[in-house]
Amino acid sequence: MSEEPLSTVLTRSSNERAAKERVYRWLLFACAALTVLVTLSIVVTLTWDALTFFRFEEIDVLGFFTGTEWNSRRGEFGVWPLVSATLTVTVVSALVAIPIGTAAAVYLSEYATPQMRSVLKPALEILAGIPTVVYGYLALIYLTPWLRSAGLPLNSLNLFSASVMVGIMIVPMVSSLSEDAMSAVPDELRQAGYGLGATKFEVSTGVVIPAAISGIFSSYILALSRAIGETMIVVMAGGMQARLLNPTNPFETVASSGQTMTAAMVHAVTSDATGGSPEYYSMFAIGITLFAITFGMNLLSNRIAARYGEKYR
Template identity: 55%
Template sequence: MSTESDVPDLTRDDPLTDLTESGWAAFFVACAAVTLVTTLSIAAMLLYRSGQFFTEYSVSEFLTGTTFRAANEVFGIVPLVIATLSVTVVAGFIALPVGTLTAVYLSEYASTRSRAVLKPMLEILAGVPTIVYGIFALIYITPALQVVFPSLPTFNVLSASLMIGVMTIPMVSSISEDAMSAVPDDLRQAGYGLGATKFEVSTGIVVPASMSGIASSYILAVSRAIGETMILAVATGTLANMPEVREAAGVLPYIHPADVLMEPGMTITTAMIHSRGGELTGGSIAYDALFALGLTLFVVTLVLNVVSDVIAERYREEY
């Protein structure tokens, strides 16, 4: 019995080639290192400047305060968080179902010609500058909503939330469609062989098999909505309003959605813009507050990305 391997050695034993390959490997490692160093530098900078802010401002007042006025050095983040979550939820109600259904159509129902036209159009929609969406929300969406809600002010959270939902549809549909297209045709044919209809195959086989990619698109879309800035800066106004806290049955506190969506508001990102736009000097507490707000966004998006990775690993199917 021969001890030599039956697998032939196809690599070239050339010193010059080895040197070139080593150079390319080092270049790729350097590119990866730049990404890692940049992320760590941003995190370190946020932690350092936020630490300086919290030496002058109470952490509990920052996390539980209901008033945010940078000019008066009052930095309660609660109204900003409520507005941010409201925008994200409304945008999610639009982007997630519409994006998923669009992905199902492109993957399972659209002809090759239709898909060749619609997919690039979605990509173009994703490339529209966000300030264009903001102006569209202010000039067109808000007047349309005022027909239904006459008391709706010019600057409000609802119109901006609707436009963010439209803006994130291409992200959900594109990533979900790629995940659905990666499902092997053998699974579809097996479903058809068992007598399943097109709809049953699409919803009962393709969608569950691509759930990891779909869930990842959801998390990325939510992260994008949380971090959106220009649409909100144009359409929501500059007031950090704290909505009235009501009580259900005299026991459970809650906030009515209309008290947030039908009024001007300020999210964490827009608070950073408007705070920076004033007469702000480096080293002041208002300047350091920007980094505390940035750290809050950084932690939220980091958690969402970790959740996305966990979901993708949990439900990933290997074929």
């Protein structure tokens, strides 16, 4: 039996590898195209149904974006009370998550031993896997009564407890992404700081954090985008009564029940509103507004990362 020439074997092997690479390339392209298609489908669906909402005679487009009263049953569709409640939850949760998450990231990156990091980081990230309905239950049954016993004048349903619990929920996102950004800082920069006589704390705050600031800030934006879209916690612990934030006494509003944009969407889809009513289609108008806010925050995150990101060779 004659053996095939070596050149023939090498050519066939090369052709097989090229064919496999083409299959892999098109498979990966299909996955990427599917993600884009899903995103475009969501945007088109929200936009189409939101336009249907604005076509109703009783709906005023300008009144929707500038109105200060939201009561879908009475035909009042001013989105500002929902936006103010959503931003309130976002700000308060940021005050909880950003300091704790950043401090945890600094410890994991700069102070923890490899053995301690291998235990603490997975344990911290377990918080991200807890269902949000559990967080809502904890806020309603345990956190609110405890805060009231501590002297805070909170209603049974209030935005403050919901915001604190949302902040606890997004701590793993802040700490994990920030720790990854800090770990990417070259050790040469740390050694240079130590060579100048700096302490570990001074190197952490004066060298590592500034060098990783773009990644850290991006983690903040992504975490807050997650907080804006949170539903179950604010529904269970925050209530469903839409009210505009009182700028002269913001704690009074936070201590009372409030309705975020996601809570209003849940109310619209779970109420007894008919399928073709303005109340039903209002959830799509709220959804496209929420999508625009979240998209803007992610775009801001990308701009900041591109503007202040450090590149190391």
